[in-house]
Amino acid sequence: MEDVAYKQSIFDEEQRTVLYAGFWERFAALFLDGLVLSPLSFINSYSSGAWYSIGVVVMTGLVALTYKPIMEYLYGATLGKKAMSIVVTNKAYEKPNLQEAVLRNIIGIMSKIISISFSIYALAGGQFQQIVPVAGSSLFQGLLGYSFVVGSIWALIYIADIIVFFADKQNRALHDFIGKTYVIKK
Numbered sequence: 001m002e003d004v005a006y007k008q009s010i011f012d013e014e015q016r017t018v019l020y021a022g023f024w025e026r027f028a029a030l031f032l033d034g035l036v037l038s039p040l041s042f043i044n045s046y047s048s049g050a051w052y053s054i055g056v057v058v059m060t061g062l063v064a065l066t067y068k069p070i071m072e073y074l075y076g077a078t079l080g081k082k083a084m085s086i087v088v089t090n091k092a093y094e095k096p097n098l099q100e101a102v103l104r105n106i107i108g109i110m111s112k113i114i115s116i117s118f119s120i121y122a123l124a125g126g127q128f129q130q131i132v133p134v135a136g137s138s139l140f141q142g143l144l145g146y147s148f149v150v151g152s153i154w155a156l157i158y159i160a161d162i163i164v165f166f167a168d169k170q171n172r173a174l175h176d177f178i179g180k181t182y183v184i185k186k
Contacts, residue, residue: 018093018182018184019184019185020170020171020172020182020183020184020185021084021086021171021183021184021185022171023165023166023171025084025086025185026084026086026171026183028080028083028084029078029080029081029083029084029086030080031080032079032080032083032084033067033068033078033079033080033081034080035080036067036078036079036080037063037064037067040060040063040064043056043060044056044057044060044119053123054120054123054124057116057119057120057123058116058120061112061115061116061119064112065109065112065113065116068101068105068108069098069101069102069104069105069109070101072088072096072101072104072105073095073096073097073098073101073102075095076088076089076095076096081183085185085186086183086184086185086186087183087184087186088101088104088181088182088183089181089182089183089184090180090181090182091180091182093182093184096179096181100179100180100181101179101181102179103178103179103180104175104176104178104179104181105175105179106175106178106179107157107158107161107174107175107178108175111154114150118147118150157174160174161173161174161175164177170182171183
Protein backbone atom coordinates (compact mmCIF):
# COMPACT_ATOMS: atom_id res chain seq x y z
CA MET A 1 0.00 0.00 0.00
CA GLU A 2 2.85 2.39 0.81
CA ASP A 3 4.38 2.30 -2.68
CA VAL A 4 1.06 2.63 -4.51
CA ALA A 5 1.31 6.43 -4.62
CA TYR A 6 4.65 6.14 -6.38
CA LYS A 7 4.06 3.20 -8.70
CA GLN A 8 1.10 4.71 -10.44
CA SER A 9 1.86 7.91 -12.32
CA ILE A 10 -0.57 10.32 -13.93
CA PHE A 11 0.37 8.85 -17.29
CA ASP A 12 -0.96 5.39 -16.46
CA GLU A 13 -4.03 4.31 -18.35
CA GLU A 14 -6.02 3.67 -15.21
CA GLN A 15 -5.96 6.89 -13.31
CA ARG A 16 -6.87 6.95 -9.68
CA THR A 17 -8.34 9.84 -7.78
CA VAL A 18 -5.64 11.95 -6.16
CA LEU A 19 -6.51 13.43 -2.79
CA TYR A 20 -4.36 16.42 -1.94
CA ALA A 21 -3.35 16.84 1.69
CA GLY A 22 -5.15 19.64 3.47
CA PHE A 23 -3.83 22.40 5.70
CA TRP A 24 -4.37 20.66 9.04
CA GLU A 25 -2.76 17.40 7.89
CA ARG A 26 0.27 19.27 6.67
CA PHE A 27 0.37 21.44 9.79
CA ALA A 28 0.20 18.36 12.04
CA ALA A 29 3.05 16.77 10.05
CA LEU A 30 5.10 19.97 10.45
CA PHE A 31 4.38 19.96 14.20
CA LEU A 32 5.44 16.32 14.52
CA ASP A 33 8.64 17.04 12.60
CA GLY A 34 9.27 19.88 15.02
CA LEU A 35 8.96 17.40 17.88
CA VAL A 36 11.39 15.05 16.12
CA LEU A 37 13.94 17.87 15.77
CA SER A 38 13.33 19.45 19.21
CA PRO A 39 16.17 17.52 20.94
CA LEU A 40 18.58 19.52 18.76
CA SER A 41 17.43 22.72 20.49
CA PHE A 42 18.10 21.20 23.90
CA ILE A 43 21.55 20.08 22.80
CA ASN A 44 22.32 23.60 21.56
CA SER A 45 21.06 25.31 24.70
CA TYR A 46 23.05 23.06 27.05
CA SER A 47 26.28 23.54 25.11
CA SER A 48 26.02 27.31 24.60
CA GLY A 49 28.64 28.16 27.21
CA ALA A 50 31.09 25.37 26.41
CA TRP A 51 34.22 25.64 24.26
CA TYR A 52 32.73 23.27 21.69
CA SER A 53 29.47 25.20 21.27
CA ILE A 54 30.18 26.41 17.71
CA GLY A 55 30.83 22.81 16.62
CA VAL A 56 27.59 21.70 18.24
CA VAL A 57 25.67 24.52 16.52
CA VAL A 58 27.13 23.52 13.15
CA MET A 59 26.45 19.79 13.61
CA THR A 60 22.88 20.19 14.91
CA GLY A 61 22.24 22.85 12.27
CA LEU A 62 23.34 20.50 9.50
CA VAL A 63 21.01 17.80 10.81
CA ALA A 64 18.09 20.25 10.91
CA LEU A 65 19.09 21.61 7.49
CA THR A 66 19.16 18.23 5.76
CA TYR A 67 16.34 16.39 7.59
CA LYS A 68 13.42 17.33 5.34
CA PRO A 69 15.11 17.24 1.90
CA ILE A 70 16.86 13.93 2.59
CA MET A 71 13.77 12.25 4.06
CA GLU A 72 11.57 13.46 1.20
CA TYR A 73 14.13 12.33 -1.36
CA LEU A 74 14.70 8.90 0.20
CA TYR A 75 11.19 8.09 1.44
CA GLY A 76 8.89 10.69 -0.07
CA ALA A 77 7.95 11.85 3.42
CA THR A 78 9.37 13.03 6.70
CA LEU A 79 8.47 11.17 9.90
CA GLY A 80 5.68 13.68 10.53
CA LYS A 81 4.25 13.16 7.04
CA LYS A 82 4.48 9.39 7.45
CA ALA A 83 2.54 9.64 10.70
CA MET A 84 -0.14 11.69 8.92
CA SER A 85 -0.20 9.27 5.93
CA ILE A 86 0.75 11.92 3.40
CA VAL A 87 3.59 11.89 0.87
CA VAL A 88 5.46 14.35 -1.32
CA THR A 89 5.32 13.62 -5.04
CA ASN A 90 6.59 15.22 -8.24
CA LYS A 91 4.45 16.06 -11.28
CA ALA A 92 4.26 12.38 -12.28
CA TYR A 93 3.09 11.47 -8.74
CA GLU A 94 6.37 9.69 -8.09
CA LYS A 95 8.82 10.18 -5.27
CA PRO A 96 10.70 13.47 -5.85
CA ASN A 97 14.29 13.35 -7.03
CA LEU A 98 17.02 15.11 -5.03
CA GLN A 99 16.76 18.37 -6.98
CA GLU A 100 12.99 18.54 -6.48
CA ALA A 101 13.34 17.76 -2.77
CA VAL A 102 16.03 20.42 -2.28
CA LEU A 103 14.14 23.05 -4.30
CA ARG A 104 10.96 22.26 -2.38
CA ASN A 105 12.78 22.97 0.87
CA ILE A 106 14.91 25.90 -0.33
CA ILE A 107 13.04 28.47 1.78
CA GLY A 108 13.67 26.47 4.95
CA ILE A 109 17.24 25.72 3.92
CA MET A 110 18.02 29.41 3.44
CA SER A 111 16.35 30.25 6.74
CA LYS A 112 18.42 27.64 8.57
CA ILE A 113 21.66 28.77 6.92
CA ILE A 114 21.02 32.33 8.11
CA SER A 115 20.12 31.04 11.59
CA ILE A 116 23.28 28.93 11.81
CA SER A 117 25.39 31.85 10.59
CA PHE A 118 23.80 34.19 13.12
CA SER A 119 24.40 31.66 15.93
CA ILE A 120 28.04 31.20 14.94
CA TYR A 121 28.54 34.96 14.80
CA ALA A 122 26.93 35.39 18.23
CA LEU A 123 29.04 32.60 19.76
CA ALA A 124 32.32 33.63 18.15
CA GLY A 125 34.84 35.15 20.52
CA GLY A 126 32.66 34.81 23.60
CA GLN A 127 30.18 37.38 22.32
CA PHE A 128 27.24 35.21 23.35
CA GLN A 129 28.05 35.71 27.03
CA GLN A 130 28.25 39.49 26.47
CA ILE A 131 24.89 39.72 24.74
CA VAL A 132 22.67 38.26 27.45
CA PRO A 133 23.74 40.23 30.56
CA VAL A 134 24.31 43.59 28.85
CA ALA A 135 20.96 44.15 27.20
CA GLY A 136 21.62 47.88 26.68
CA SER A 137 24.89 47.43 24.76
CA SER A 138 25.21 48.54 21.14
CA LEU A 139 26.22 44.98 20.14
CA PHE A 140 23.01 43.60 21.61
CA GLN A 141 20.91 46.29 19.92
CA GLY A 142 22.63 45.65 16.57
CA LEU A 143 22.05 41.90 16.76
CA LEU A 144 18.49 42.42 17.97
CA GLY A 145 17.76 44.79 15.09
CA TYR A 146 19.32 42.43 12.57
CA SER A 147 17.37 39.45 13.89
CA PHE A 148 14.14 41.48 13.83
CA VAL A 149 14.63 42.45 10.18
CA VAL A 150 15.59 38.92 9.11
CA GLY A 151 12.76 37.40 11.16
CA SER A 152 10.26 39.82 9.61
CA ILE A 153 11.38 38.95 6.09
CA TRP A 154 11.05 35.22 6.78
CA ALA A 155 7.65 35.76 8.40
CA LEU A 156 6.44 37.52 5.24
CA ILE A 157 7.77 34.66 3.09
CA TYR A 158 5.97 32.07 5.24
CA ILE A 159 2.75 34.13 5.17
CA ALA A 160 3.01 34.24 1.35
CA ASP A 161 3.54 30.45 1.45
CA ILE A 162 0.27 30.00 3.34
CA ILE A 163 -1.66 32.43 1.10
CA VAL A 164 -0.51 30.57 -2.01
CA PHE A 165 -1.57 27.28 -0.35
CA PHE A 166 -5.12 28.49 0.26
CA ALA A 167 -5.38 30.02 -3.22
CA ASP A 168 -4.36 26.82 -5.05
CA LYS A 169 -6.94 24.14 -5.89
CA GLN A 170 -4.36 21.38 -5.38
CA ASN A 171 -3.26 22.72 -1.99
CA ARG A 172 0.22 23.58 -3.24
CA ALA A 173 2.17 26.09 -1.20
CA LEU A 174 4.83 28.41 -2.58
CA HIS A 175 7.55 25.89 -1.73
CA ASP A 176 5.62 23.20 -3.66
CA PHE A 177 5.60 25.42 -6.75
CA ILE A 178 9.34 26.03 -6.39
CA GLY A 179 10.05 22.29 -6.17
CA LYS A 180 7.30 21.30 -8.63
CA THR A 181 5.83 18.95 -6.03
CA TYR A 182 2.48 17.96 -4.55
CA VAL A 183 1.54 16.60 -1.15
CA ILE A 184 -1.06 13.87 -1.41
CA LYS A 185 -2.81 11.40 0.86
CA LYS A 186 -1.65 7.83 0.62
